[in-house]
Amino acid sequence: MFNVTKITIRRLVLISTVATLLSLALMVASILFPSPMLLVVAMSMGQALGTASLILYLLAIALDLQGYGEHDELGSAGSAGSGTGGE
């Protein structure tokens, strides 16, 4: 179905990190400069983005803990990196 590799997992974490930074920027802006529009955007888009990024991160961790990408890693790099121990 989907070919999940270590790179896929790292990309998920990367997307999650960038999305969280964006959502934090919106939320901080609404705290520092509270205006109706900013508050609405921060409380809707900002939090939706933050929630989605956390879900992405948890998905990435779940895939990693399940051992997805291990064979790909061993096959391509020839290293013995474990699912939870790094790349």
Place this chain on the structure above:
Amino acid sequence: MLELHSTEDVLRLSALVASFIAIVILVYYLVVRPPLGRATKVVLLFGLGVMPLAVSLAGNISGFEYTLKTDFCGSCHVMRPYVEDAADRTSTSLASIHSRNSTFGHESCYTCHADYQIFGAMTTKANGLKHLYYYVTEYSNTGPYGEGGKPIHMYKPFKNTMCTRCHSTEAPRWSLVEEHAGMLEDIRKGDAKCIDCHTGDKIHPRAFAHGGSGKAVAAAGSAAPVHAAEK
């Protein structure tokens, strides 16, 4: 910029501190790109989960608190005449008198238009979104006092219960007013409206005098519930 005078200020500061910690963690990850080992995962969980949740929680509470304040209501320019009148300490309008109250004066808009509280926070936010929608679509290009925009009016009639929450009709000083004493039962039943006598021009006179929406509403004598001329 950020002075700690209330719980809301403490929450705002907490949110900023939590967001700073999260940003440091995330930027470090993006720059250094450490291996996704156990320690990295735990630290990232703080940066992506725990801290943003704290920011969201503290930010939401302080945000909701801020939406109660007169400053927030006045941040849309069409509310300027209403808020200016409320802020005028020399004015004898009802908006100004209520805004000088040390207990709730800084939240006088919300306090007096408080049927929001009866229906709960969700309805308040839904109505607030409606305000924002109309502001953006119909009033954003109007004059400094809302000139050129459609008359501003309330969504529903101003009920006596909004006044009698505080003015219980039981206080001797209130009953000393001849008109009050003469129609006590009618006021309590809601057959006589408070705003029939305490009309919009006595509550928000500037809104009815500046030539903007308020005056348009007053002049039109509309059958719509416009007495307090607030949106």
